[in-house]
Amino acid sequence: MTTLKFQRVRNNFSWPFRFLFLILASSLTSCYNEPGFLGNNLLPDDDIYQVELDSSFKLSAYTLTMDTLNTFGSSEGFIGYICSEEFGSTKASFVGSFLPNPISEEGFGGPTAKADSLFFYLTVSGFSGDTLTPLQLKVHELTNRSLFFNKAINALKPIDGFYNPEPFFTATLQGIKTLKVPLPLDYAQTLMDSLALSDTSVFLEKFKGFYITVDELDGFGGVCYSVPTTAMFMTLYYHYTDANNDIKTSSKSFFFTYDKYFQYLHDVSKANPDKRIQHLNDTINQDTVFYIQNIGGVYGKIKLDSLSNWKRKMPIVVHKAQLIISRNSNSETLGDSLINQLAIYYKENGQFQGYIDDQKGTNGINTNGRYWPYNNSYSIDITYHFNKILQGDFDDNSIYVFPAPSSYYQSSILKTSNSSTPIKLIITYSKLK
Numbered sequence: 001m002t003t004l005k006f007q008r009v010r011n012n013f014s015w016p017f018r019f020l021f022l023i024l025a026s027s028l029t030s031c032y033n034e035p036g037f038l039g040n041n042l043l044p045d046d047d048i049y050q051v052e053l054d055s056s057f058k059l060s061a062y063t064l065t066m067d068t069l070n071t072f073g074s075s076e077g078f079i080g081y082i083c084s085e086e087f088g089s090t091k092a093s094f095v096g097s098f099l100p101n102p103i104s105e106e107g108f109g110g111p112t113a114k115a116d117s118l119f120f121y122l123t124v125s126g127f128s129g130d131t132l133t134p135l136q137l138k139v140h141e142l143t144n145r146s147l148f149f150n151k152a153i154n155a156l157k158p159i160d161g162f163y164n165p166e167p168f169f170t171a172t173l174q175g176i177k178t179l180k181v182p183l184p185l186d187y188a189q190t191l192m193d194s195l196a197l198s199d200t201s202v203f204l205e206k207f208k209g210f211y212i213t214v215d216e217l218d219g220f221g222g223v224c225y226s227v228p229t230t231a232m233f234m235t236l237y238y239h240y241t242d243a244n245n246d247i248k249t250s251s252k253s254f255f256f257t258y259d260k261y262f263q264y265l266h267d268v269s270k271a272n273p274d275k276r277i278q279h280l281n282d283t284i285n286q287d288t289v290f291y292i293q294n295i296g297g298v299y300g301k302i303k304l305d306s307l308s309n310w311k312r313k314m315p316i317v318v319h320k321a322q323l324i325i326s327r328n329s330n331s332e333t334l335g336d337s338l339i340n341q342l343a344i345y346y347k348e349n350g351q352f353q354g355y356i357d358d359q360k361g362t363n364g365i366n367t368n369g370r371y372w373p374y375n376n377s378y379s380i381d382i383t384y385h386f387n388k389i390l391q392g393d394f395d396d397n398s399i400y401v402f403p404a405p406s407s408y409y410q411s412s413i414l415k416t417s418n419s420s421t422p423i424k425l426i427i428t429y430s431k432l433k
Contacts, residue, residue, distance in 0.1 A: 109240030
């Protein structure tokens, strides 16, 4: 244990003055980098309340699998296939219903309207993996819309029985580009249903939507593309004869706007037997590393093993609790593009409640938990959450590690307390009496 102690002031100050000293002590320790407590030699001994720094807190880390993931209504997600030696395979797909834009009672120009062409477009915005790898894209028609009726959709489950197993069309997706696929004219003509066009419920009953997926690949490798839902649509080009007997041309696009979600199917059994995750869902036997992955893959659970000892120290004020997690730089994980930030979640009543308060920002997660290249580790300030744990505010005192939200597929291997560079929780605190 590394401990710094400062002489306690002997005085008859009332509690408000003592509390002021604690606030000052907290501000002095809020930016420390090393246990040297930079700047303490500038303060007279009798101006510092007792402050201690402890790095002996024991933790343990484990790898768990996700059971459920709700991506309903997502505006962006992933389509592709990646198989790594450590994590196994991830197959990313999209399920959604499309609607014409705009919906109009005027239809397509009356009974004279005829389809000229219909194209399906898909534009990717980013990628993880090898863009030289061709993916066989398959688009299936949905046969049942009941999977949308319960908005708490589990994106980690297959949808067998909800789509026609015979693809409506196929295409090759390769590289960052816009995919443009011509579709049959007879299907285009069926879209020109003026009644369905003016009534959303009628249209969705007639055209239930698409399941957009890819074939699996042999071996290890692959590519996963980031795709905004606005970048997937169909455009119908048509002509009609107006009241003056003139031929007019027009077009109408069909977007995935309401019922939609991304599906992510993971299969850890496809990992290399010599490199696959050990002790998966085992929170007793701790490995030297633990694994994290976004889009519903594996994640880390960190137990605060010394918590009971620290609760016996109460009452105390924790000025700073800094969690240090090292990255395993020897990983050959495909798609390990160096996660820039870790996200720490917490649970209550068995359910994830989101980020810890220390990481909450105005529009999601703040910058707390970024990667530090100089020591190949992540530093996360968990002060507020740790104080609440000490006060007994949660029924689950563990914390959970994920990659921070990203527009890329990500996975990484991190070190546990059994590693040569173990997880650390460095605590600066004051004892209250």
